[in-house]
Amino acid sequence: xxEALEPYQPGMAAQLKQQIQEGTLSQVNLFGGNRYSLxxxxxxEVARVLSCHEDGRAECNCESCRKFKTxxxxxxxxxxxxxxxxxxxxxxxxxxxxxxxxxxxxxxLSIKRLLLQYHPALLEGSVTQSQNSAANTxxxxxxxxxxxxxxxxxxxxxAKKLATELRASLKGLWSAxxxxxxxxxxxxxxxxxxxxxxxxxxxxxxIILEAMEQTNSSARNSLLKMLEEPAKDSYFxxxxxxPNRIMQTILSRVRRYNFPSLSEEAVGMYLQPFYMxxxxxxxxxxxxxxxxxxxxxAISRYAETIGKSVEQKRYLSTSxxxxxxxxxxxxxxxxYLLTSLLDYFSKTTTSxxxxxxxxxxxxxxxxxxxxxxxxxxxxxxxxxxxxxxx
Numbered sequence: 487x488x489e490a491l492e493p494y495q496p497g498m499a500a501q502l503k504q505q506i507q508e509g510t511l512s513q514v515n516l517f518g519g520n521r522y523s524l525x526x527x528x529x530x531e532v533a534r535v536l537s538c539h540e541d542g543r544a545e546c547n548c549e550s551c552r553k554f555k556t557x558x559x560x561x562x563x564x565x566x567x568x569x570x571x572x573x574x575x576x577x578x579x580x581x582x583x584x585x586x587x588x589x590x591x592x593x594x595l596s597i598k599r600l601l602l603q604y605h606p607a608l609l610e611g612s613v614t615q616s617q618n619s620a621a622n623t624x625x626x627x628x629x630x631x632x633x634x635x636x637x638x639x640x641x642x643x644x645a646k647k648l649a650t651e652l653r654a655s656l657k658g659l660w661s662a663x664x665x666x667x668x669x670x671x672x673x674x675x676x677x678x679x680x681x682x683x684x685x686x687x688x689x690x691x692x693i694i695l696e697a698m699e700q701t702n703s704s705a706r707n708s709l710l711k712m713l714e715e716p717a718k719d720s721y722f723x724x725x726x727x728x729p730n731r732i733m734q735t736i737l738s739r740v741r742r743y744n745f746p747s748l749s750e751e752a753v754g755m756y757l758q759p760f761y762m763x764x765x766x767x768x769x770x771x772x773x774x775x776x777x778x779x780x781x782x783x784a785i786s787r788y789a790e791t792i793g794k795s796v797e798q799k800r801y802l803s804t805s806x807x808x809x810x811x812x813x814x815x816x817x818x819x820x821x822y823l824l825t826s827l828l829d830y831f832s833k834t835t836t837s838x839x840x841x842x843x844x845x846x847x848x849x850x851x852x853x854x855x856x857x858x859x860x861x862x863x864x865x866x867x868x869x870x871x872x873x874x875x876x
Contacts, residue, residue, distance in 0.1 A: 487544065488503050494748055495752075498743065499528075511721075514713050516725075520747050521568070521569075523745040524745065524748070533690075537550045557598035561691050561692060565669050567696055568697075569774070569778070574600065577596040577597070581634075581645055593634065597652070623658035631652070634648050670702075670705055671702070671705045677693055681716070691717075691721070694725065695709075696724075696725040698724045699732050700852070710735055714739060722740075782822065786826050788814060789823055793830040796876060801873060811862050811866060820864070824851055843876055846876070850865075850868040
C-alpha cells in the first residue's frame with residue numbers, strides 16, 4: 487500500500503500505512519498542506535486500501551481494487567474546489583501527444599476525480615435545473631471516458647478524436663463549476679443520508695471534502711454533527727490549504743496531517759513519465775497551469791505592471807486596465823496573479839506595507855470565493871483598493 491505515492495511523500499506514506507495496519511486510523515481526518523502536495527491522492531489511496539478485499543497491496547487485483555484503478559467506484563464522493571480544468575487539459579494534451587497507457591490512465595483518473603462530484607447521492611431531494619443539467623453532462627462525459635477505457639490499438643488520430651469529444655462534452659461542466667463555491671447545506675444533508683443508508687455487503691464509504699474553511703455556517707454546523715459521531719464504516723477526509731481557518735469545534739474532532747510541499751527531486755520524479763525534458767519545473771502547479779494553457783510569464787508581467795502602478799501611485803489608464811483584465815480573464819489567471827503580486831511586493835516594498843497589501847489580497851480572494859463573485863470585477867476592485875489604501 488502507498489507504493490506509488492511513497493517516493494513523493496515517504497513520511498506520510500509510512501504514517502498512514504502504520505495506522506491502517508494497526509487499526510488506529512481515525513474516521514475523521516484533516517489533510518492540510520499546499521496544493522499539489524498529493525493530499526487528494528493519499529485520501530483516495532486510503533479509500534482503496536480500506537476497500538480492498540485482500541491486504542491492500544498495490545498490485546492487488548480484487549474486484550474493488552480493479553474499480554479503483556479507474557475510479558469507477560460508487561463508495562467515494564468528492565466535493566472539491568480545485569483547478570480541475572488545468573489538470574484535465576494537461577491530461578488531454580498528454581494523451582494526444584503520447585497515446586500510451588500512462589497518458590490514458592492519467593486522463594481517466596483526472597476526469598474521474600471531477601465526475602465523483604456528481605455522485606447520484608448528491609442529487610437526492612430537491613435539485614435545481616442547473617444541477618440536473620450538470621449531472622447529465624457528467625454522464626455524457628463518463629460515456630466518452632468509457633470509450634477511452636475500451637479503445638484498443640490507439641494511434642495519434644484516434645487519440646485526437648477522443649480528446650476532441652471529451653473537450654466538447656466538458657464545456658458544460660466548466661460552466662457549472664463557475665457557479666459552485668464549496669460544500670453547501672444541501673450537499674451535507676445528502677451526505678448524511680448517504681452514510682446512514684444500509685450498505686450492500688458492509689461496503690465502507692468515503693467522503694472527501696476540500697476547502698472546508700470556505701463553507702458557510704449552516705453547512706459547517708450540519709457537518710459538525712456528522713463528524714461528532716460518524717456513521718459506521720464511513721470515513722471523512724477534509725482537505726485544506728488553510729486548516730487554521732476551519733472552526734475550532736471541527737478541528738477538535740479531526741486527526742490532523744500536515745503534508746509538506748514536494749521537493750524539487752520529487753517533482754522531477756513525478757513529471758518524468760510526461761517526458762517534458764525541454765523544461766524544468768520546481769513545482770507541480772506551474773506544470774499543470776502551463777499545461778492548461780496559462781502563460782505564466784505573461785501573468786508575471788501583468789503582476790509587475792500592477793505592482794509598479796501601485797508603488798508609483800500612477801493609475802493605469804482605463805484602456806490599459808481593461809486590456810490587462812481581459813488578458814487575465816481569458817487565461818483564468820486571477821488566482822495565479824494574486825500569488826505573483828505577493829511575490830512582486832515581497833521583493834520591492836517594506837514589510838509593513840507588504841503586510842497591508844497581503845491583507846487586502848487575502849480579503850479580496852476570500853470574499854470572491856465566499857460570494858462566488860466575478861474574478862475580473864474582484865481584481866479591478868482590489869487594484870483600486872491597493873491604490874487608495876497602501
